[in-house]
Amino acid sequence: MIRNLKPIPMKKIICTILSLIIMLSFAYAQKESIIIAATARLTGKITSPNNQSNAISITITVPHLISGEYVKHQTFAKPSGEFSFEVDVETDTSLIGFYTSINPEKSLLIKLASGATTNVDISYNSEDGIKNIETEPAYPQNDMTRALEVVGEMIEFRPDRAPTPLYDKRVDFFLDYINTAISERLNIVDNDPLISKGLKEHLAKDFRLWMYVGHVFHYESEMIRNFRNTNNDQSKKLDVQKIDKSYFRFLRDFNLNDQQYLYCFSFMEFQKEILQNENLGLPVIGDTDIPSWLASVKTILSDLVGFDDGKYYDILVANAYGRQLNEEVKQLSEKQKRNISDYWKNGEIAKILFRKNEEVVELGRLKSPVVVSDVSLVSDDKTIETILSKYKGKVVFIDLWATWCSPCLDAMKDFRNAKNELRDENVAFIYLTNGSSPRKLWEEKIKGIGDEHYYLSDSQWSYVMDKFSFEAIPSYLLFDKEGRLTTKFTGFPGSKEVKDMIKANL
Structure with a gap:
């Protein structure tokens, strides 16, 4: 759920903040990460004096x-409080997000x-706070419980000064400003004693990756937001200076061949920004075929990232296929499968992509065709x-x-199966967005x-x-067969709950 929803780019940053707090995942082994198509098990037990009869749900994000x-x-969890998962993993070590229905905010x-079992026993007190955690193998409890609080403090930090106009400054000034803002916030984690x-x-x-994803990749949107926040004369027209590929020289500062990035939550979003950025223009x-694609990509990227060889490029290739598999839910073509096998043989990245492709083949059977409809000529008050x-x-x-x-x-991902179960019912599923989503x-x-x-x-969006008095997204409207609004709500309450709402109107 996002606050202060108006069709301006700042919403992207706010939405990413909440996603980061909910799902942040880190690992911090000092050795180089190992890519592997494997599974891992998580077992444990949840005890609470307040949940003697209610089933306790456990949610993890891998x-x-x-x-x-x-x-x-x-x-x-079973009545005894015991639970277990067996999940696919893609690196030798993963640190996953974990919460229970007892206290989902924590x-x-x-x-x-990979290939091992982690056991976690958690006991809650009568106020639904965590009383004790025991893990096997042993793991620092403060790292488990405190990390997200520190991230939240960095996100919420605001310097005691007026916002700085950036829209009329050089690009280098803006990048220096962002790096200063990052340094100020990193003092919070540096000084944490736990x-x-x-x-x-x-x-x-x-956090540095996250700040660049939220602010730096979208230069024009950031300047528009800054202009609105710092300029008192709203009648003044902003002419945002154009950037070209040279703007992305900041990528060199990240040393992207460092495989420790595979333990960073924001690395995935960072990669997506590189792959889809229109100024960079990666194909x-x-x-x-992969060698030809890499040759084209390196012509654009090698000078910007500071190298033309290394594991990073293999990861970028995998992420490029991942965009098709995850965002389009489109299975690999026979040609793509051959390209992957020719390049990686029977390597771990090939195994990972083929494993993901099998999931997409199954999901593809559930997906309905896409229909794009137009109401651009309809007046705002007649849109719905x-x-x-x-x-x-x-x-x-x-x-x-x-x-x-x-x-x-x-x-949407959570609701896929429930939506498919309603496919033969008399239900229409409609999706609305606006210009804040790049076309x-x-x-x-x-x-x-x-x-x-x-x-x-x-x-129309506004x-x-x-x-409907919405201030956040995702938001939802449910109309019965007579076109009467029966339910409206913000924030996804869960697949079962939404499915039950829909079925009540059939």
Whole structure:
């Protein structure tokens, strides 16, 4: 859920903040990470004096940074409190997000090792706070419980000074400003007395990635936001200076061949920004053979990142295929499979991509065709009425979302199976977004969503948000077969809950 929703780029940053707090995953082994297509087990026991009769749910989020996805798993504890998971992993060590229904606001970081079992026993007190945690293998409890609090403090930090106008400064001034802002916030983690030195180093590395994803890659949007926040004369027209590929020289400062980035939550989003940035203009991999694709990519990137060889490029190739598999939910073509096998043989990255492809083949059977409809000529106050008129006699479920909104995308993924179970029912699934979602990226993402989509004007979007008193996304509207609004809500409550709401209107 996102606060202060208006169709401006700042929402992307706020949405990413909440996603980071909920799902942040770190590992901080000092050795080089090892890419491996493997599984890991998590077992444990939950005890609480307040849950003698209610089933306790446990939710974990596992990073797949090679195939480019965070995978959520949920199970229910037995009456004894015991639980277990067996999950796919893509590196030898992963630190996953973990929370329970007893206190879902308190996420923990739990370390998994490929091919091994991690056991976690958690006891809660009568106030639903964590009383004690025991892990096997042993793991620093402060790192498990304190890390996300530190991240939240860095995110919420505001310097005691007025916002600085950046829109009329040189690009180098802006980049220096961002690096200063990062340094100020990293003082929080540096001075924390509880978490370990190893975790501090990775928190710093990850937070720097996150700040660049949220602010630096989208220079024009950031300047527009800064102009609105620092300029009193709103009648003044902003002429944002154009950037070219040389702007991305900052990539050299990250030493992207460092495989410790495979332990950083924000690395996945960082890679997506590189792959889809229109100023960089990297080609879509498609059916191009991998050596040829890499040759084209290195022509653009090698001078910017500071190297033309190394493991980073293999990871970038895998992430390029991952965009197709995860965002379009489009299986690999036979040509792509041959390209992967020719390049990696029977290597671990090939195994990971083929494993992910098997999942996508199954998901593809559930996905409905994409339909893009247009209401651009419809007045703001008639937008919803016009959309509903196409579905007389049907229950209509409308999802207001954006491409940059991680909770929106997570909700869609969670709802896939439930939506498929309603496929033969008299239900229409409608998705609305606006100009805050880049058109090209929106066109890619809706391929993996299916059903009917509308790209509203900013005025149409604002009218709909105001009419239904929405201040955040994801937000939802549910209409019965007579076109009457029966339910509206913000934030995804869960697949079962939404499915039950829809079925109640059938």
